[in-house]
Amino acid sequence: MPRKDTIFEQFLAPIFKNVLIDQDALLRYYKSIDWNRECDRLCNPAVTYPSYYNQPFHSIEGGYLNIDAAVSYDPITQYVLPPNEPLVRQELLDRIRVKPRRILDLGCGTGSSTLMLKQHFPQAQVIGLDLSPYMLVVADDKAKKPG
Numbered sequence: 001m002p003r004k005d006t007i008f009e010q011f012l013a014p015i016f017k018n019v020l021i022d023q024d025a026l027l028r029y030y031k032s033i034d035w036n037r038e039c040d041r042l043c044n045p046a047v048t049y050p051s052y053y054n055q056p057f058h059s060i061e062g063g064y065l066n067i068d069a070a071v072s073y074d075p076i077t078q079y080v081l082p083p084n085e086p087l088v089r090q091e092l093l094d095r096i097r098v099k100p101r102r103i104l105d106l107g108c109g110t111g112s113s114t115l116m117l118k119q120h121f122p123q124a125q126v127i128g129l130d131l132s133p134y135m136l137v138v139a140d141d142k143a144k145k146p147g
């Protein structure tokens with residue numbers, strides 16, 4: 001159970017939940033996906049999760065291994081990578097000085113950087129890998145969308 005007496009839980013979480021995050025949009029997105037089917041498709045049943053993995057991460061109850069974490073990751077992350085999330089990610093990509101043939105984005109989450117890597121290095125095979133099938137479902141969904 002995550003601590004409830006942190007500055008995040010007391011002051012920031014209510015602002016995220018009630019002001020910054022469009023809860024209706026999150027619900028619509030949640031309902032637009034057949035989570036069981038998609039997770040079955042992307043999950044590797046042979047994976048053994050490390051013991052740290054189910055611990056709360058950054059106040060995310062149950063860590064990343066749940067639908068809520070996957071659905072809320074992008075809407076929250078846009079506010080925690082100032083001044084601008086795509087800019088921060090692009091800065092990282094601009095530091096890559098080689099022309100890779102194959103890229104493994106380990107811990108790719110919802111695939112934001114994975115997709116940017118593919119745009120930046122179209123010749124490369126880009127693989128996104130994550131322990132959470134829920135994160136991978138969102139990443140796969142984003143990869144299929146135009147643009």
Ligand SMILES: C[S@@+](CC[C@H](N)C(=O)[O-])C[C@H]1O[C@@H](n2cnc3c(N)ncnc32)[C@H](O)[C@@H]1O
Binds near residue numbers: 064109113132135
């Ligand atoms: C803070 S998120 C970052 C996601 C993404 N890289 C980004 O820039 O938005 C950390 C991710 O690492 C994943 N992760 C943690 N430990 C992992 C491991 N041992 N193997 C693969 N993925 C892992 C989590 O499931 C989570 O999606």
